[in-house]
Amino acid sequence: MTSRNFDSLPTVEPVARLIEELNKLPGIGPKTAQRLTYHVIRLPAEEARALAQAVLDVKERVVFCSRCYNITDKDPCAVCTDLRRDQTRICVVEEPLDVLALERVQVYRGMYHVLHGVISPMHGVGPDDLRIRELLVRLQGSGVQEVVLALNPSLEGEATSMYLQKLIAPLGIRLTRLARGLPAGSELEYADEVTLTRAFEGRQEL
Amino acid sequence: MTPPSTKPRLFKVEAVVLKQYPLGEADRLLVLYTPELGKLRAVAKGARRPSSKLGGHVEPLVHTRLLLARGGSLDVVSQAEAVHAFPGLREDLGRLAQALYCAELVDAFTPDEQASPPLFGLLVEALATMEEGAEAVFLHCFELRLLALAGYQPQLRHCAECEGPIEPGQHWLSYRAGGVLCPRCAQGVSPPPAPVSLNALKSLRYLQEQPYGRAQRLRLGPEVGAEVRGLLRGYIRYLLEKDLKSTEFLDHLRREGMAPWE
Numbered sequence: 349m350t351s352r353n354f355d356s357l358p359t360v361e362p363v364a365r366l367i368e369e370l371n372k373l374p375g376i377g378p379k380t381a382q383r384l385t386y387h388v389i390r391l392p393a394e395e396a397r398a399l400a401q402a403v404l405d406v407k408e409r410v411v412f413c414s415r416c417y418n419i420t421d422k423d424p425c426a427v428c429t430d431l432r433r434d435q436t437r438i439c440v441v442e443e444p445l446d447v448l449a450l451e452r453v454q455v456y457r458g459m460y461h462v463l464h465g466v467i468s469p470m471h472g473v474g475p476d477d478l479r480i481r482e483l484l485v486r487l488q489g490s491g492v493q494e495v496v497l498a499l500n501p502s503l504e505g506e507a508t509s510m511y512l513q514k515l516i517a518p519l520g521i522r523l524t525r526l527a528r529g530l531p532a533g534s535e536l537e538y539a540d541e542v543t544l545t546r547a548f549e550g551r552q553e554l
Numbered sequence: 555m556t557p558p559s560t561k562p563r564l565f566k567v568e569a570v571v572l573k574q575y576p577l578g579e580a581d582r583l584l585v586l587y588t589p590e591l592g593k594l595r596a597v598a599k600g601a602r603r604p605s606s607k608l609g610g611h612v613e614p615l616v617h618t619r620l621l622l623a624r625g626g627s628l629d630v631v632s633q634a635e636a637v638h639a640f641p642g643l644r645e646d647l648g649r650l651a652q653a654l655y656c657a658e659l660v661d662a663f664t665p666d667e668q669a670s671p672p673l674f675g676l677l678v679e680a681l682a683t684m685e686e687g688a689e690a691v692f693l694h695c696f697e698l699r700l701l702a703l704a705g706y707q708p709q710l711r712h713c714a715e716c717e718g719p720i721e722p723g724q725h726w727l728s729y730r731a732g733g734v735l736c737p738r739c740a741q742g743v744s745p746p747p748a749p750v751s752l753n754a755l756k757s758l759r760y761l762q763e764q765p766y767g768r769a770q771r772l773r774l775g776p777e778v779g780a781e782v783r784g785l786l787r788g789y790i791r792y793l794l795e796k797d798l799k800s801t802e803f804l805d806h807l808r809r810e811g812m813a814p815w816e
Contacts, residue, residue, distance in 0.1 A: 375578070469654045470573045470614070472799035474806055503614045503644065510647040514812055531604040540610025541639045 363389070415486065417462040417479045419444045427460060434458040436493040440483065440512065442466050442500060450498065458496075461486065466504040467511055473504075475511060483512075487519055497525040501543075564623050564632060567591060570677055571614050572657045576602060584612055584631070585661060586620070589674035593664045596622055596629040611636045615643055615653050617678055642685035648814055651807055653684045655800040656696055662794050663704040673703050688770070690779060690815050691761065695769045697786050698762045706793055709733025710759045725750040727785055729792035748788060754781040779816070 363385055370381035388396055412418070413425035420426065427433065427447075437458030441447055447460050463478045487495070495516055499505035509525055516523050529547035530539055539547070569586035572593070577583040582601040586594045601608040611618050611634035621633040643653045660677055664670070680696050701707055713720060714733030726740040726747035727733070734755065740747050750758075757778055761769045774782060791797055807813045 467803070469651060469800035469803035470658055471575075472802065474802055476806075503650070506644050507647060507650055510645075510650070511812075514647065534605045535607075538607035540613075540616075540636050542613075542641055542644065543610050545641065 416460045417464060417482065418447050418460055432457075436491060437496065438483075438486070438492055438494070439496040439498050441498050442505070442508075446498065456496075458494075463499075463508070466499060466502075466508040468504045469507070478508075480512070480515070484515060487516065487521060492521055494522040494524060497523070499525075501528045562624075564621055567594070567620050567622060568617075568637070568674075569594070569620055570617050570657070570674070570681070571612055572661045573614050574598075574612070580606075582612065583628070587660055587664065587674060587677060588669075589671040590669055592668040592670060593661070593666050594622075594629065595666070596620070596631050597625070598631040598634070601631075608634045610639070613639070615640055615650075615657060615681060617681070638682075640681050640685045643681065646687070647812060648807060649684050649687060651800065651804050652688060652693060652815070653681055655693065655798065655804055656680050656684070658798045658800045659697065659700055659790075662798060663700060663706075670703060673700070676700065676703065683770070688815065689773075690783070690813075691772050691774055692770050692815075694758075694761050694782055694786055695766060697790065698758075699766065701789075702762075706732060706789075707762070708758070708789060710755065710762060713739050715739035720755075722752065725752065725755050727789070729789050748785060750785065751778070751781060753778045754785065757782055758785070776816075 366385045366388065367378070367381045370376055370384050371378055376384070388399070391399075409421050410419050411421075411423055413420045413423055413428055415424050415428045418425055418427065434457050437456075438461050439450065439456055439458055440461045440463060441450070442463055442465060444462055447462065450456055450460075461479070461483050463480065463483070465473055465478050467473060467475055467478070486492075495512075497509045497512060499509050513523060527546075527550050528543065529550055530536065530543065536544075567586070567588045567590065569588040572585045572587050574585065575583045577597060580600050580602045582598045584596050584598055586596060588594055598606075598608045598612045600606045601612055603609075608631055610616075612620075612631060616639045617637045619635050619637055620631055622629040623632045640653070643650050656677065660673065664673070676696070676699055680692075683692060698707070708714075708727070709732055711720065712718065712733075713736040714728060714731035715735055716739050718736050718738075720734055720736060724737060726735045726737075726743075727750045728735050728740070728743060728747035730743075730745070731739075731747075734750065735743065735747055757772065757774055760772055761782075764772075787797075787801065804813070808816060
């Protein structure tokens, strides 16, 4: 790959190389890459080394848990081996970040299963591209009593939920999905038709 | 004061969202089909946040009214209100797969910013039909009408090369010529044209020539159905030089016995 011509420092090769590498990261343009590079130049050597080591560790030590496919540094992951958690419930999410979001609110104490995406026919992502087969294998004779679908309420999330429903319903396992309705801090007048309908259907006694 | 511009800074459009991509931290890039302006791209800022006012109004396959602000490279959605969200499509996997296929077809056959109000009408009507549940043959009606509007209507009554009449007997469909060929013209053509059974040819003619409502009620047997599907898919693949992504998912549902419309 030819190095880009960063006009401020065209000759100092290691600097140009770091700028170029940082510039490849999402959300980081050439100016931010330059600023970060100058910041690294001023860092004490041990901090720079810690940063480099952290980047390497993420690549070398982080793997997918062989049960739930969340990211972990030891397999099986801490959630899957935690005996205080409810082993009979599996919550299905799209991405590892969704596990973080759910763990933050501490309402769920069961297992997880990370699909690593959603079915998206218009972008060419099909069921075989996700960890769906692995989920079904996990459910076979496992004593799991409930599968909670916690996918995004987007078109793709709905498509994936419906697909999973067709596969899981015949297994006789209780299948639930998260409620949908009005988000906190929003306004009724801006709610769309689907959300408002679902919110109304899911109204609760006071 | 800003100098007067020929284009208004804010303009209203009616649109169907054909597809979307995540953009940046919380935005979505929308591909819209509008009656007056054809296919457009626009950014819905913050639409991926739960508290977004736009969110559900700019989901794919939603018929929506938008207020767009002209931006530098991309227009920005300033307000959105769904006209009809076709909730029935979101509650049935097969209907959803069919609708996504139709949306992808429209996207594939339309250049940016070329208006075609009939095509918009065709799409909205198709979404409404599929929301109620459509048979397999409906997709072929849609394909043939879209091909006609896009200027690729297959020639099924006369030989597409010599304009001669098509006699009963063996028939061939040439994707390159855009229609059926008589036995004489079919010889030595490269690539070799696809053989077409008489039943499939008659079915294609019926679907193309009968009024939309009547054509949709045609029932095809499994063999003819598969042949018609294969021929239209082959023709569309030839024209686009690729397979549409959503056909993969339709095939997947068919393989797993999740395609009740077949």
